[in-house]
Amino acid sequence: MEDLALTxxxxxxxxxxxxxxxxxxSGFKGSWLTLWLLRLGARVTGISLPPMTTPSLYIDAxxxxxxxxxxxxxxxxxxxxxxxRTARPQIVFHLAAxxxxxxxxxxxxxxxxxxVMGTAYMLEALRGVDGVRVAVMVTSDKVxxxxxxSRPFAESDAxxxxxxxxxxxxACEIVIAGYRDAFLSSQGVAVASARAGNVxxxxxxxxxxxxxxxxxxxxxxxxxxxxxxxxxxxxQHVLEPLAGYLALAxxxxxxPTLAGPYNxxxxxxxxxxxxxxxxxxxxxxxxGDVHYGxxxxxxxxxxxLAVDAAKAAAxxxxxxxxxxxxxxxxxxxxxxxxxxxxxxxxxxxxxxSDFEAAAPGAVANSELASVL
Numbered sequence: 001m002e003d004l005a006l007t008x009x010x011x012x013x014x015x016x017x018x019x020x021x022x023x024x025x026s027g028f029k030g031s032w033l034t035l036w037l038l039r040l041g042a043r044v045t046g047i048s049l050p051p052m053t054t055p056s057l058y059i060d061a062x063x064x065x066x067x068x069x070x071x072x073x074x075x076x077x078x079x080x081x082x083x084x085r086t087a088r089p090q091i092v093f094h095l096a097a098x099x100x101x102x103x104x105x106x107x108x109x110x111x112x113x114x115x116v117m118g119t120a121y122m123l124e125a126l127r128g129v130d131g132v133r134v135a136v137m138v139t140s141d142k143v144x145x146x147x148x149x150s151r152p153f154a155e156s157d158a159x160x161x162x163x164x165x166x167x168x169x170x171a172c173e174i175v176i177a178g179y180r181d182a183f184l185s186s187q188g189v190a191v192a193s194a195r196a197g198n199v200x201x202x203x204x205x206x207x208x209x210x211x212x213x214x215x216x217x218x219x220x221x222x223x224x225x226x227x228x229x230x231x232x233x234x235x236q237h238v239l240e241p242l243a244g245y246l247a248l249a250x251x252x253x254x255x256p257t258l259a260g261p262y263n264x265x266x267x268x269x270x271x272x273x274x275x276x277x278x279x280x281x282x283x284x285x286x287x288g289d290v291h292y293g294x295x296x297x298x299x300x301x302x303x304x305l306a307v308d309a310a311k312a313a314a315x316x317x318x319x320x321x322x323x324x325x326x327x328x329x330x331x332x333x334x335x336x337x338x339x340x341x342x343x344x345x346x347x348x349x350x351x352x353s354d355f356e357a358a359a360p361g362a363v364a365n366s367e368l369a370s371v372l
Contacts, residue, residue: 026063032348142165198305224289234266
């Protein structure tokens with residue numbers, strides 16, 4: 001149980017001095033992960049496109065000033081390979097992606113180029129680089145084939161996609177497994193894929209995401225337009241999957257045989273319809289009108305999605321720390337404080353500190369629970 005005890009908390013000294021490369025560090029999740037790793041003492045290098053939103057968490061929290069930050073396109077294979085050789089990372093977190101379902105309908109080829117070939121170029125860039133020990137490749141909870149089953153998806157379930165984004169992420173999983181088995185495992189690089197999605201948290205300003213859309217609408221005194229109020233998703237605060245990624249990387253460093261795919265998601269009770277999340281957000285915000293659609297607007301998306309995170313609990317000692325209600329309250333409080341002039345970076349650090357201090361949820365395995 002020593003390894004589980006080490007990996008259950010991301011706040012241990014393992015990260016001090018580690019050379020960490022993050023792709024997509026200017027994005028929402030990438031900015032949060034960069035700030036957290038810097039708190040833990042890691043030497044972080046990031047590569048990504050410039051921030052795609054205004055406002056931007058990356059800019060407002062001065063993320064680029066705190067790490068070795070480079071703007072570049074992961075679709076430029078030769079430049080990416082040279083960048084990786086220069087950075088000499090020990091641990092890699094690959095987050096760079098086109099992350100939006102509706103955007104994938106507007107430009108499916110760009111989505112495939114970024115998500116599939118960008119992932120392949122990243123894996124290819126790791127070949128022959130001395131010192132790389134771990135690569136955590138972030139995909140999505142939407143990689144699974146949408147069948148008739150209403151049970152949460154497990155890592156062993158069939159891959160698929162009902163839209164270009166989901167298909168691109170399922171294809172990423174095949175590319176990741178192929179590079180791991182054909183090249184990187186024998187090189188001594190432990191490669192895992194991390195499947196999570198529908199995260200909420202302060203600093204997300206992307207279009208077509210529920211909480212950012214709500215904040216924009218309610219700040220402007222306009223109603224929030226909700227297309228599919230009955231769609232069910234596994235909602236979680238952004239720090240939940242990031243804690244999972246950190247624990248996964250730490251575990252792979254200790255035990256490379258743990259390489260493979262991992263789901264990171266909330267308890268089954270927190271896989272709820274969009275309407276439930278909106279109502280929690282409206283209560284937390286204190287006001288706000290909502291117009292609920294009938295689900296017929298827009299391109300096809302999965303109506304129901306939940307993931308089984310039992311493997312992450314059993315192998316990594318990872319368990320949810322926040323309920324959905326807490327996650328929504330933290331998120332809305334962040335936006336409220338930011339609106340009132342609070343320092344963006346300090347808001348993130350305060351959330352990370354509170355998260356690190358929160359007790360993880362109960363785990364079915366009592367031996368696991370004893371080390372959390």
